[in-house]
Amino acid sequence: MTKAVEIGGLKIGGGNPVRVESMLKIPLSDKEKCYEQCAYLAKLGCELVRAAFPSVTLTEDLAWLAKNSPIPLMADIHFDASLAVAALEAGVPSIRINPGNMARGIADVVACARERRAVIRIGANSGSLNSAQLKRAGGVRSDALAAAAEEQLKILLDQGFDDVILSAKSTSAPETVRANSLLALKYPDLPFHIGITESGFGRDGLIKSASGLALLLAQGIGDTIRISLSEAPEEEVRAGYSLLKALELRHRGGALISCPTCGRKRIDVMGLAALVSPHLEDLPDGMTVAVMGCEVNGPGEARDADFGIAGSRGGAVIFRKGRVLREVPLERAAEFLLQAAQEDF
Amino acid sequence: MTKAVEIGGLKIGGGNPVRVESMLKIPLSDKEKCYEQCAYLAKLGCELVRAAFPSVTLTEDLAWLAKNSPIPLMADIHFDASLAVAALEAGVPSIRINPGNMARGIADVVACARERRAVIRIGANSGSLNSAQLKRAGGVRSDALAAAAEEQLKILLDQGFDDVILSAKSTSAPETVRANSLLALKYPDLPFHIGITESGFGRDGLIKSASGLALLLAQGIGDTIRISLSEAPEEEVRAGYSLLKALELRHRGGALISCPTCGRKRIDVMGLAALVSPHLEDLPDGMTVAVMGCEVNGPGEARDADFGIAGSRGGAVIFRKGRVLREVPLERAAEFLLQAAQEDF
Numbered sequence: 001m002t003k004a005v006e007i008g009g010l011k012i013g014g015g016n017p018v019r020v021e022s023m024l025k026i027p028l029s030d031k032e033k034c035y036e037q038c039a040y041l042a043k044l045g046c047e048l049v050r051a052a053f054p055s056v057t058l059t060e061d062l063a064w065l066a067k068n069s070p071i072p073l074m075a076d077i078h079f080d081a082s083l084a085v086a087a088l089e090a091g092v093p094s095i096r097i098n099p100g101n102m103a104r105g106i107a108d109v110v111a112c113a114r115e116r117r118a119v120i121r122i123g124a125n126s127g128s129l130n131s132a133q134l135k136r137a138g139g140v141r142s143d144a145l146a147a148a149a150e151e152q153l154k155i156l157l158d159q160g161f162d163d164v165i166l167s168a169k170s171t172s173a174p175e176t177v178r179a180n181s182l183l184a185l186k187y188p189d190l191p192f193h194i195g196i197t198e199s200g201f202g203r204d205g206l207i208k209s210a211s212g213l214a215l216l217l218a219q220g221i222g223d224t225i226r227i228s229l230s231e232a233p234e235e236e237v238r239a240g241y242s243l244l245k246a247l248e249l250r251h252r253g254g255a256l257i258s259c260p261t262c263g264r265k266r267i268d269v270m271g272l273a274a275l276v277s278p279h280l281e282d283l284p285d286g287m288t289v290a291v292m293g294c295e296v297n298g299p300g301e302a303r304d305a306d307f308g309i310a311g312s313r314g315g316a317v318i319f320r321k322g323r324v325l326r327e328v329p330l331e332r333a334a335e336f337l338l339q340a341a342q343e344d345f
Numbered sequence: 346m347t348k349a350v351e352i353g354g355l356k357i358g359g360g361n362p363v364r365v366e367s368m369l370k371i372p373l374s375d376k377e378k379c380y381e382q383c384a385y386l387a388k389l390g391c392e393l394v395r396a397a398f399p400s401v402t403l404t405e406d407l408a409w410l411a412k413n414s415p416i417p418l419m420a421d422i423h424f425d426a427s428l429a430v431a432a433l434e435a436g437v438p439s440i441r442i443n444p445g446n447m448a449r450g451i452a453d454v455v456a457c458a459r460e461r462r463a464v465i466r467i468g469a470n471s472g473s474l475n476s477a478q479l480k481r482a483g484g485v486r487s488d489a490l491a492a493a494a495e496e497q498l499k500i501l502l503d504q505g506f507d508d509v510i511l512s513a514k515s516t517s518a519p520e521t522v523r524a525n526s527l528l529a530l531k532y533p534d535l536p537f538h539i540g541i542t543e544s545g546f547g548r549d550g551l552i553k554s555a556s557g558l559a560l561l562l563a564q565g566i567g568d569t570i571r572i573s574l575s576e577a578p579e580e581e582v583r584a585g586y587s588l589l590k591a592l593e594l595r596h597r598g599g600a601l602i603s604c605p606t607c608g609r610k611r612i613d614v615m616g617l618a619a620l621v622s623p624h625l626e627d628l629p630d631g632m633t634v635a636v637m638g639c640e641v642n643g644p645g646e647a648r649d650a651d652f653g654i655a656g657s658r659g660g661a662v663i664f665r666k667g668r669v670l671r672e673v674p675l676e677r678a679a680e681f682l683l684q685a686a687q688e689d690f
Contacts, residue, residue, distance in 0.1 A: 127646030171602050171649070173591050177563075198602045198635070198647070201618040203584060204625075205603075206548060207555040208591040214556030215563050218522075230603040230618045230636070239548060246518050246553040257516050257543045258550075258575040273546040273575045280549075290543070291575070301472030302543070304516070 002191045002223055005119045005163050008072030008093035010047055012119075012165065012224050013191030017250050018217065019224035020240035021193070022233035023050040023076070031061040037233065038069040044281070045252050046237040048224065050074040050096060053087050063090035074121060081105025088112045094165075096121040098128070099155040110159045119163045120156060124149035125197055126170035126179075142178035145170055149183055153190075165224065166190050169197035173212030184221045191223040192216075201230045210243050217247055254283030254341065257305050258291040259298065267311030267330060269293050275334035283341055290319075291337075299324055307341045309333045347536045347568055350464045350508050353417030353438035355392055357464075357510065357569050358536030362595050363562065364569035365585035366538070367578035368395040368421070376406040382578065383414040389626070390597050391582040393569065395419040395441060398432050408435035419466060426450025433457045439510075441466040443473070444500040455504045464508045465501060469494035470542055471515035471524075487523035490515055494528055498535075510569065511535050514542035518557030529566045536568040537561075543573065550574045555588050562592055599628030599686065602650050603636040604643065612656030612675060614638050620679035628686055635664075636682075644669055652686045654678045 004014025075087035137144035244250035290308030292298025298310025303322025316333035349359025420432035482489035589595035635653030637643030643655025648667025661678035
């Protein structure tokens with residue numbers, strides 16, 4: 001098991017649930033909107049939010065947000081050690097840096113982080129690999145990525161600082177999986193942040209992140225995740241929980257089961273599923289609801305579902321654990337299903 | 346390696362590429378529409394399509410479709426051995442049955458399949474497990490599912506018939522992974538069809554299928570896949586290729602890389618990615634195109650991409666393998682990107 005680190009009250013690693021992160025997509029200068037985004041993300045279950053901190057002129061905005069955000073922040077800083085110190089002094093409980101980029105200033109960053117009990121995430125990215133790193137790894141990108149993360153890590157460990165979270169990301173799922181597997185073998189006690197970087201848009205982005213992260217999570221690698229999408233951060237949080245739910249690692253809200261439909265279907269399964277889907281967030285954690293095409297197979301095949309609808313001659317039947325409760329008109333089926341699910345718990 | 350079976354010219358297993366399947370969602374009685382769906386699915390790369398065959402009255406429609414479809418069919422049959430024989434006699438090159446449901450009629454089905462060199466897929470489904478099966482497996486659903494598939498399989502093997510594809514599906518990704526892992530250990534030479542059944546809708550459906558199937562494909566389990574979604578079958582095919590692409594097992598069309606955006610972005614990455622995305626199908630297999638927020642990090646971070654756009658002061662820059670080709674007005678960036686990508690190959 002990894003050791004736990006703590007960021008503003010949030011424990012990561014050490015047997016705690018896998019955490020779900022996102023990143024603000026609004027500049028810090030618009031602090032009110034940043035706050036609103038943090039609050040909305042928190043409501044959806046986001047537990048840590050990263051924010052780009054590109055300039056010392058934004059220090060007051062960062063300090064204000066760190067104080068007011070309902071979830072802890074992680075400031076994302078490139079190259080400039082003085083920015084990292086400024087973020088920590090502004091009260092941000094965690095920073096994400098590449099220590100190797102910060103030359104001698106890193107000693108000040110470490111001293112400041114130690115004093116404030118802040119956590120440092122090391123983020124190596126396959127996009128930043130240089131040709132020397134690639135050459136040393138014999139041209140194998142995943143191995144170069146793991147080595148790059150290790151180089152960064154050693155700078156902190158050499159200073160006796162180990163309140164760290166390790167991350168190594170690539171746009172390639174297999175490359176990310178291999179790099180993190182190598183790192184986890186060497187550093188089994190460090191908490192890992194995992195994600196696929198620039199994973200893209202819509203279907204392809206979800207599939208790339210889900211497949212890559214599943215391969216790590218199933219090995220027990222990954223204490224905190226981000227599903228990076230070229231979409232609003234709330235979609236990243238929803239996708240994060242969706243993945244943890246699919247792997248049965250963590251549940252938030254209800255889960256929908258729907259039959260893929262065949263020639264036997266009596267109802268518009270897609271349409272009903274679309275009606276039910278947005279309400280899953282409001283159902284108790286772990287509850288399953290099913291939308292099935294036909295009453296012949298529906299209730300039986302979905303008998304593990306807490307509640308379900310199946311198409312029938314007269315409209316739809318509502319069932320609970322495979323037992324039909326009542327028949328309802330089709331146009332009110334989604335409504336009755338959600339009502340039954342909410343009343344029961 | 347698994348042994349290969351052949352369905353209407355399509356080789357499955359034995360080192361052939363992982364095949365992408367879907368299922369018709371129109372009743373066979375509407376044979377013209379079924380044909381159109383087959384033709385469209387074929388265009389998207391679907392290689393095998395399953396069709397529910399619930400009644401002998403549809404035999405002529407099935408025969409017509411089997412003859413005219415550009416991709417081979419698999420007739421999906423429950424309980425009735427005479428329907429399975431009718432499908433085979435109608436010229437369908439593969440059927441999906443649960444032999445245990447067909448009592449003594451199974452001998453006729455096997456004889457007919459052997460004569461016509463047809464392939465039989467055995468489909469065990471966690472929704473059809475009975476209490477005796479669960480009890481024998483000590484209540485462990487994945488183990489009961491594997492045992493149920495094996496029971497079905499043995500009925501065919503006992504008759505000396507082994508042109509089979511094995512499948513065991515559950516609505517639970519971990520259950521499906523464990524059941525198939527157990528079966529693959531026992532039957533390493535049989536081709537497997539893998540999928541998560543009733544995996545749902547939109548984001549959750551994609552994530553559940555992608556995470557579950559990735560865990561199997563990464564072990565080398567899975568010769569043909571279906572991403573079951575409560576959506577149009579073309580979405581299942583697109584998602585199938587998207588998964589194989591994410592795992593770098595098989596490429597179809599181009600791949601999009603886009604940055605998840607941060608406070609540094611200069612352009613509407615989501616908007617541009619959405620414009621580029623539908624055209625990926627038309628790009629050469631394996632080509633990567635990137636949509637990045639800023640010209641500072643964009644071309645460098647995405648230097649592995651064949652082509653890309655990054656936001657700039659004056660609009661956007663088009664780059665190739667990290668080298669900027671030209672600056673273009675933002676509103677025409679997607680168009681120039683696709684043009685550059687298509688001209689080059």
